[in-house]
Amino acid sequence: RKEVEQDPGPFNVPEGATVAFNCTYSNSASQSFFWYRQDCRKEPKLLMSVYSSGNEDGRFTAQLNRASQYISLLIRDSKLSDSATYLCVVPAAGNKLTFGGGTRVLVKP
Amino acid sequence: DGGITQSPKYLFRKEGQNVTLSCEQNLNHDAMYWYRQDPGQGLRLIYYSQIVNDFQKGDIAEGYSVSREKKESFPLTVTSAQKNPTAFYLCASSIGGDSPLHFGNGTRLTVT
Numbered sequence: 001r002k003e004v005e006q007d008p009g010p011f012n013v014p015e016g017a018t019v020a021f022n023c024t025y026s027n028s029a030s031q032s033f034f035w036y037r038q039d040c041r042k043e044p045k046l047l048m049s050v051y052s053s054g055n056e057d058g059r060f061t062a063q064l065n066r067a068s069q070y071i072s073l074l075i076r077d078s079k080l081s082d083s084a085t086y087l088c089v090v091p092a093a094g095n096k097l098t099f100g101g102g103t104r105v106l107v108k109p
Numbered sequence: 110d111g112g113i114t115q116s117p118k119y120l121f122r123k124e125g126q127n128v129t130l131s132c133e134q135n136l137n138h139d140a141m142y143w144y145r146q147d148p149g150q151g152l153r154l155i156y157y158s159q160i161v162n163d164f165q166k167g168d169i170a171e172g173y174s175v176s177r178e179k180k181e182s183f184p185l186t187v188t189s190a191q192k193n194p195t196a197f198y199l200c201a202s203s204i205g206g207d208s209p210l211h212f213g214n215g216t217r218l219t220v221t
C-alpha cells in the first residue's frame with residue numbers, strides 16, 4: 001500500500017454543486033494532515049490543516065477518520081475558480097512529509 | 110516580505126552536465142525540503158533537512174545531492190547520474206514537526 005493515496009479524478013462538478021474526495025494513508029501514527037491546492041504549473045498553496053477530527057473554512061470542510069485512515073475534503077457551492085488539483089500531505093516517520101498524487105477537480109458552468 | 114525564493118524559474122542544460130538549483134528562505138524555518146513533480150503527477154520527496162548541517166534522503170534521492178551549510182539555504186544539485194532530470198522542482202520550508210510547508214515558486218529544469 002502506498003503511504004498516501006488519492007483518486008486522481010477528474011471530478012467534473014457543476015457550478016454550485018458539492019464535491020467530496022478522500023485521501024487514504026498508511027502511517028497510523030500520523031497526527032497532522034494538510035490539504036493543498038495546486039493550479040496548473042504553479043506551486044502548491046496550503047488550503048487547510050487538520051490536527052484533530054476535522055476543520056472547516058468557509059465552503060471547505062476536511063474530516064479525519066482515524067479508524068479507517070483517511071481524510072476527506074468537501075467543497076460546497078463549487079465555484080469555477082475551485083478548479084484545481086487538490087493534494088493531501090501526511091507526515092511519515094522522521095517528519096518526512098509525503099504527498100498524495102492529487103485529485104483533479106473541474107468545475108463547469 | 111518573508112518567503113522562499115527559488116532561482117532561476119527556468120533552466121536549460123545539456124545532458125551530462127551537473128546543475129545546481131538555488132533555494133533561499135528568510136522565514137527562519139528549521140526544516141527545508143526538495144520535491145520533484147512530473148507532468149500530471151504528485152510531488153515526490155528528493156531530500157529534506159531538519160537542521161543545519163544535517164539532511165536525509167527522500168524517496169528519489171538517486172542522482173541528486175544537497176547541502177545545508179546555512180539555515181537559510183538548501184541548494185539542490187542535479188547530477189549527470191540522474192537519468193530523467195527534466196521536471197518541475199519545488200523547494201519548501203517549515204517550522205518543523207507537524208507544521209505545514211511553505212513553497213517557493215519552483216524551477217522548471219529541461220535537460221536535452
